[in-house]
Amino acid sequence: MSPAVRKIPAEPNLDISFQGLSQSTLIHLLMLISTDYLILSKLVFDWADSYDAKDWDRLRSIIAPTLTVDYTKIGLKRWDNMSADDYMAMITHPGFLGDKTIKTQHLLGQTWWEKISDTEVIGHHQLRAAHQVYETEELKTVKLRGHSHATNEHYYLKIDGVWKFAGLKPNVRFDELRFNEVFKGLD
Template sequence: MGSASQSSRVDPADAQEVHELAFEWAMSADTKDWDRMRQILAPKLNIDYTDVANQVFTDISPDDWIKHSESPRVLGGRRVSTQHLLGAAKYIKVSDLQITAHYQIRAAHVRWKDDDRTQEGLKGHGHGEMVQHYTKIDGVWKLSGWKPTVFWNEHDFERYMHFGLTQPLSEL
């Protein structure tokens, strides 16, 4: 394993800031705290969910992304529980205003059969790599995009996703 060139090394303070943004991203998605998520996002996002849901979002605004995410079809609603665990990380300085981070990820997903979450329904857990892009805007690091790559899934992730995207909203 080679060492990073001096020009591609990320300053430890910047690495800590983007590490905290990654934590905020995962926690805001898992707790459905959309205001918390909005605070960490850049004005334009590039999100590639080709591996997960065959969807790509180019130059989407934080408000439009959150509107999409908070739907019961995706992450919203009482019947969806998730936990996005980010593991070991590698940070790459792209420029003074851009950092790319590579994380190990395990993303657990459960759709409950009832609003009280007493009967577990479909579940699917993804394992892979999450690449996140950060941009410094007015001196503050913001999350500007991400792309998960799936290595393998547990349970029936494809069915979990298909169910959420195809069922009537009244059944979610």
């Protein structure tokens, strides 16, 4: 670790020093890091955009076989080993994002990445989730609006050489308008 960076217990791994590496090794390492960064950035975009487009096939294609879903900070529970099928059933439920009268935009703000290992990364994302609920599926008359502002921890795993979305833990900062009326709820 660089002498300019103090190691503080329980702090994220932000060490980007490369002392002791040959130039060719360093170039190779930087190319790998750049590739992972681009792939992970696309992965979080696909997560948000698949929610908003209700593109459930795209969402399914980017998720891990099991996920950690921690909704404790929004009044629900934590699932440590939720299957991909259960996650998809929850997200696409008519009482949640599967409601065809709800339009959303999960707008990502700043992100920083925490490398846990070569196969595990935590993304820390700022998020504004805008929600507009319509009277009917024709999407002509707006019934209500509600927005949420949060930071999300997203979990990413490299499985068989491919990065996958492996769960989330939202931390809501505040909600606007009638957000508490947007979703009908899961049964």
